[in-house]
Amino acid sequence: MLLVGLTGGIATGKSTVSGMLRDAGLPIVDADVVAREVVEPGTPTLEKIKLAFGPSVIDNGVLNRRRLGDIVFSNSQELARLNDIMQPAISRAMADKINFWRMQQVPILILDVPLLFERHYEKDGKIDKIIVVTTDESTQLERLKLRNQLSDSQARNRVRSQLPLTDKVARADFVIDNNQDQQSLKQQVTDLIENLKEIAANDNTN
Numbered sequence: 001m002l003l004v005g006l007t008g009g010i011a012t013g014k015s016t017v018s019g020m021l022r023d024a025g026l027p028i029v030d031a032d033v034v035a036r037e038v039v040e041p042g043t044p045t046l047e048k049i050k051l052a053f054g055p056s057v058i059d060n061g062v063l064n065r066r067r068l069g070d071i072v073f074s075n076s077q078e079l080a081r082l083n084d085i086m087q088p089a090i091s092r093a094m095a096d097k098i099n100f101w102r103m104q105q106v107p108i109l110i111l112d113v114p115l116l117f118e119r120h121y122e123k124d125g126k127i128d129k130i131i132v133v134t135t136d137e138s139t140q141l142e143r144l145k146l147r148n149q150l151s152d153s154q155a156r157n158r159v160r161s162q163l164p165l166t167d168k169v170a171r172a173d174f175v176i177d178n179n180q181d182q183q184s185l186k187q188q189v190t191d192l193i194e195n196l197k198e199i200a201a202n203d204n205t206n
């Protein structure tokens, strides 16, 4: 199974790309989805968050993501505290999902992991290829502000809580430039899929 990491910066277009890969029939494991599953109502991780950040981040048993985001993305110590709580649960759930797909013997599995480099996923040697979706910082900030209804400084704080995009691009096997329209993005993704299928066809590992 060819394990392909998909990453980038916040709001550079990873989810848009993973949607296109999914439409093309490739299986995806999405770390943002996993990060939501592990804090569903009643989970031990949600209980730990409540103890660490206080009851104000929970509304009727449900995590108030906006409120927690405001706390952690404006204070790196709080973000580190949240990461320490969530990371073990996310890693375990991701490993289970990867094993599931391995048992299905799919030729290619996409791991959509925003913090792939920050969390050193690439270092365990299991990821075969890495795709980085990138934009200029101005495009990234505009799209982020628009999508999440954030002020300029809130958006900048979020961008700053990640590794610089240029570092990620330098470590990529494939770079997708998402500064243009969705049509240009689609074309790049179509070419990439052909490429990955060829690599997977020549891949003797499982």
Ligand SMILES: CC(C)(COP(=O)(O)OP(=O)(O)OC[C@H]1O[C@@H](n2cnc3c(N)ncnc32)[C@H](O)[C@@H]1O)[C@@H](O)C(=O)NCCC(=O)NCCS
Pocket (backbone or CB within 6 Å): 009, 010, 011, 031, 032, 035, 065, 066, 068, 069, 072, 079, 082, 083, 086, 090, 113, 114, 115, 116, 161, 162
């Ligand atoms: C703080 C939370 C509740 C804010 O929720 P919100 O719905 O506003 O954002 P969402 O989860 O959709 O994440 C949006 C993007 O923010 C960035 N981001 C998320 N968590 C982090 C983090 N810990 N550090 C840096 N950037 C992050 C990613 O680019 C992600 O794609 C949420 O981001 C969270 O639970 N984060 C910690 C879990 C985590 O590490 N997730 C990333 C999995 S690799």
Ligand SMILES: Nc1ncnc2c1ncn2[C@@H]1O[C@H](COP(=O)(O)OP(=O)(O)OP(=O)(O)O)[C@@H](O)[C@H]1O
Pocket (backbone or CB within 6 Å): 008, 009, 010, 011, 012, 013, 014, 015, 016, 017, 032, 114, 143, 144, 147, 178, 179, 180, 181, 182, 185
């Ligand atoms: N080529 C494009 N042209 C215009 N808007 C785009 C383009 N690609 C993505 N977008 C928009 O930009 C925003 C960010 O894209 P997306 O949600 O795919 O990013 P992401 O990298 O998955 O973000 P996050 O890290 O926050 O999960 C979305 O609102 C999306 O619709």
